[in-house]
Amino acid sequence: MTTTIQVGMLGLGTVGSGVITRWPQAVTTIETTQGIHLQLTKVAVAHLTRARQVPLPPETHLTDSITAVVADPQIQLVIEVMGTLTTAKRAIVAALTHGKSVITANKDLIATAGQELIALARREHCDLFYEASVAGGIPILRTLTDSYATDTVQAVTGILNGTANYILSAMTAGQSYDQALTAAQRAGYAESDPTNDVSGLDTTYKLMILGQLAFGQPLTREQIHPVGITTVTAAQCQVAARHGWQLKLLAQAQRAGDHLYCRVAPVAVPTGQILSQVQGVQNGVAIRSQAIGESLYTGPGAGSTATANSVLNDVLVATRRLQQGIRGTALSAPARRLPVTNLATLPQAYLLFSDLAPVDLQCYAATNQLVLTPITAGVYQTDVLNPQQVRILQATEDLKLIPIAETVQWPEVTAQPVTVARAALG
Numbered sequence: 249m250t251t252t253i254q255v256g257m258l259g260l261g262t263v264g265s266g267v268i269t270r271w272p273q274a275v276t277t278i279e280t281t282q283g284i285h286l287q288l289t290k291v292a293v294a295h296l297t298r299a300r301q302v303p304l305p306p307e308t309h310l311t312d313s314i315t316a317v318v319a320d321p322q323i324q325l326v327i328e329v330m331g332t333l334t335t336a337k338r339a340i341v342a343a344l345t346h347g348k349s350v351i352t353a354n355k356d357l358i359a360t361a362g363q364e365l366i367a368l369a370r371r372e373h374c375d376l377f378y379e380a381s382v383a384g385g386i387p388i389l390r391t392l393t394d395s396y397a398t399d400t401v402q403a404v405t406g407i408l409n410g411t412a413n414y415i416l417s418a419m420t421a422g423q424s425y426d427q428a429l430t431a432a433q434r435a436g437y438a439e440s441d442p443t444n445d446v447s448g449l450d451t452t453y454k455l456m457i458l459g460q461l462a463f464g465q466p467l468t469r470e471q472i473h474p475v476g477i478t479t480v481t482a483a484q485c486q487v488a489a490r491h492g493w494q495l496k497l498l499a500q501a502q503r504a505g506d507h508l509y510c511r512v513a514p515v516a517v518p519t520g521q522i523l524s525q526v527q528g529v530q531n532g533v534a535i536r537s538q539a540i541g542e543s544l545y546t547g548p549g550a551g552s553t554a555t556a557n558s559v560l561n562d563v564l565v566a567t568r569r570l571q572q573g574i575r576g577t578a579l580s581a582p583a584r585r586l587p588v589t590n591l592a593t594l595p596q597a598y599l600l601f602s603d604l605a606p607v608d609l610q611c612y613a614a615t616n617q618l619v620l621t622p623i624t625a626g627v628y629q630t631d632v633l634n635p636q637q638v639r640i641l642q643a644t645e646d647l648k649l650i651p652i653a654e655t656v657q658w659p660e661v662t663a664q665p666v667t668v669a670r671a672a673l674g
């Protein structure tokens with residue numbers, strides 16, 4: 249016998265439209281494999297009269313009332329793809345409190361209030377899934393929680409923002425920053441306000457979510473202290489590319505001894521390294537773990553269809569669990585909180601872009617005991633710099649430093665390897 253489950257959705261923008269486009273196929277798959285018929289009965293939007301890109305299924309009612317969706321007793325599953333912090337949190341809390349399972353793509357919310365919402369979901373015996381919140385179309389969260397369950401993750405390095413990677417790739421190919429950002433917005437990659445995309449905050453939120461699942465470790469925005477791409481220029485991208493580096497906005501979290509090191513910043517990645525080849529809206533997540541060693545996951549990090557696919561896969565899992573009566577995944581609390589240090593505090597080499605006259609720079613370098621290898625006019629590779637030298641250089645307006653990947657000098661590790669329980673996706 250086919251059971252019917254009613255679904256409600258909040259938001260019908262880039263991701264919501266993708267969900268609608270892919271809906272018939274997902275419904276057929278779920279019906280065929282699970283004997284469950286999904287009915288999308290209500291979708292809430294902010295502007296009821298706005299023209300929509302996709303026609304809604306005939307049974308779907310469009311509303312501008314979030315409450316009409318999250319408090320509807322017939323709806324068992326709510327998809328939140330509207331974004332925002334306060335409104336979305338209120339809506340998800342209401343949905344969970346009304347006993348509905350929730351699927352969200354909202355990384356800002358999961359990064360900042362995820363643990364609270366997950367605890368609520370557990371108390372209410374509901375599921376809360378958020379695969380689309382990190383790296384758009386790449387199924388990285390479930391891979392981490394399921395496929396690394398018996399492994400120990402040592403390092404996660406990622407290109408996690410499609411917009412920023414699109415801009416850096418386009419600038420390397422000759423476009424201006426503004427042209428590239430406009431194109432990313434038109435393609436639906438950027439947030440409605442793209443500030444977080446380019447400031448590194450969106451990447452930071454995604455690293456916070458990955459950190460929780462990979463290391464069982466809460467990371468804060470302050471610990472990650474993001475540096476964005478707003479001051480990276482097309483000229484810098486192009487000169488770096490001509491001399492063997494791609495500039496990438498990298499998210500890094502790495503365990504060394506009993507410390508966790510993290511950073512979000514533009515990094516010069518040598519062209520031989522695989523993440524340098526991740527271009528445009530593609531994202532890439534490189535994981536190093538005890539058992540598997542190095543592995544890399546790439547795919548579209550933003551965009552309507554790819555992100556909607558992650559949402560719909562969560563719908564499939566949540567539906568199956570509704571049918572089986574298993575909801576409210578138990579989350580294992582972090583077994584241990586490692587001290588967190590920003591990677592920028594470790595000695596490493598940098599690309600130095602200088603607007604100073606060469607003679608002034610030479611004098612400056614001699615005074616501060618810096619070894620600079622010229623790459624081309626106004627561009628140098630530094631020796632490994634200590635944090636004090638970096639601070640001095642960063643205080644000079646005419647100089648820009650971009651760390652070079654894989655040059656970090658790690659502190660000597662004397663502690664025993666640490667095994668940290670990881671949180672399940674729930």
Ligand SMILES: NC(=O)C1=CN([C@@H]2O[C@H](COP(=O)(O)OP(=O)(O)OC[C@H]3O[C@@H](n4cnc5c(N)ncnc54)[C@H](OP(=O)(O)O)[C@@H]3O)[C@@H](O)[C@H]2O)C=CC1
Pocket residue numbers: 258259260261262263264292293294295296298312314328329330331332335353354355380381384436437438439440549550551552555
């Ligand atoms: N775009 C992408 O590639 C990705 C986005 N995400 C995340 O998915 C979420 C949605 O993103 P995206 O689709 O791009 O956003 P859009 O800005 O394209 O769409 C937002 C939708 O939410 C609706 N909405 C906004 N406020 C309200 C409200 N108060 N009540 C009811 N509806 C509301 C809007 O209604 P209306 O249309 O009437 O204005 C709109 O349909 C965000 O959390 C984003 O960070 C995650 C991964 C990838």
Ligand SMILES: N[C@@H](CC=O)C(=O)O
Pocket residue numbers: 381383384408409410411412437438439445450549550551
């Ligand atoms: N704006 C985000 C969308 C996906 O999370 C991005 O560009 O990556």
